[in-house]
Amino acid sequence: MLFNRRREGEVSQMPLSAYISSNQSDAHPDISMALTDLENKLCQYFKRVEIRGKRGRKVPVLLTPSMQESISLLLENRNTCGIPNENPFLFARPYAMTFFRGSDCIREFAVACSAKNPQTLTSTKLRKQIGTLSEVLNLSNTELDQLADFLGHDIRVHRQFYRLPEGTLQLAKISKILLALEKGRLADFKGRNLNEINIDPEEEVTVDSDLEESTSSPKGNDYIMSVSIYVCLNNGTSDAHFPELD
Structure with a gap:
């Protein structure tokens, strides 16, 4: 739930058959050629499981190797933990035909890990976080469609409700x-x-109004008057240098 930003109901009710039937097959050679080395490596790193999402649509769940090891440990000990063979869920409860609720698990572990704001660690708020912060990445329309499809969002809903706050934007x-x-x-x-665009708000620049103010100030006028008197007294021929006029 945390890694994939999935709805808690979708992961909680993940069927055991969906995990077992998923495979980590190699990508088609033509597709691999279109991907970068890192992207091809990621395809081998993750395992993809398709589950049923909201309104019956299929949504993916990506599993890291450590997640796969943990799930394998769960599967090996289902009988030892008293899980009935008829229980169809991957995260099954012992001696019952139901599943563990993801919301209860997250709530318990959020408090146990001493999070500063455990009430913010919910599947709904985590999903809103990735939808909102994705705006910072300036994704193209195609990439935004892919993200919305992964999250199980309608793209129109995604654009309407998962935006950066207007003031921040x-x-x-x-x-x-x-x-x-x-x-x-x-x-x-x-x-x-x-x-x-990178521009520092504290950057100082010289504008025309600043120049006009300096030349029209009393000090500037006094200086110009002094130069004029000096030139007149020397019959208009002076070798004096006034660096302020350069």
Whole structure:
């Protein structure tokens, strides 16, 4: 549940037959050629199990090698633990035909591990977390469809309810455009998306209004008047150098 961000009911009711019938077959050679070395390695690392999700649709569960070892240990000791042979569930309860509820398990372990906010460790909130934070990755529409399909979401629901909070989105993303406009640097980021714009809000730039203010200040006027008097007294020919005017 934690790793796959699955609904607790889906994992709790995982049939034993679904796990046994799943296999870690090699990908088709043509598909392997289209994947990177890391992606091919991940295909060999995980085991994929298909279970029934919401509204009867099939949803996948990815199992790491350590998860597979733990499940194998459970299967080896089903009879020892008193699980009836007729119990069809992978996470079966001893001497019963029912299954362990994932929500109860997460609630118990969230408290046992001394989490600061154990009430936030629920399957619903964990699913919302991955849906919301996926916005930070700036996924393409195709990649977003794949993530929504994995989570068992309708893509329209995913886009409507699993977005970054509007305030955070504006502070983190839209403010970059405003800063670039304010500092006169928008042209520097031509052809880039919001993730590629890096601009420091504390960066100091010299704008025309600052120059006008310095030349129109009393000190600036006094200096210009002094230069004019000096030039006049020397008949307009002076070798004096005024670095402030450079």
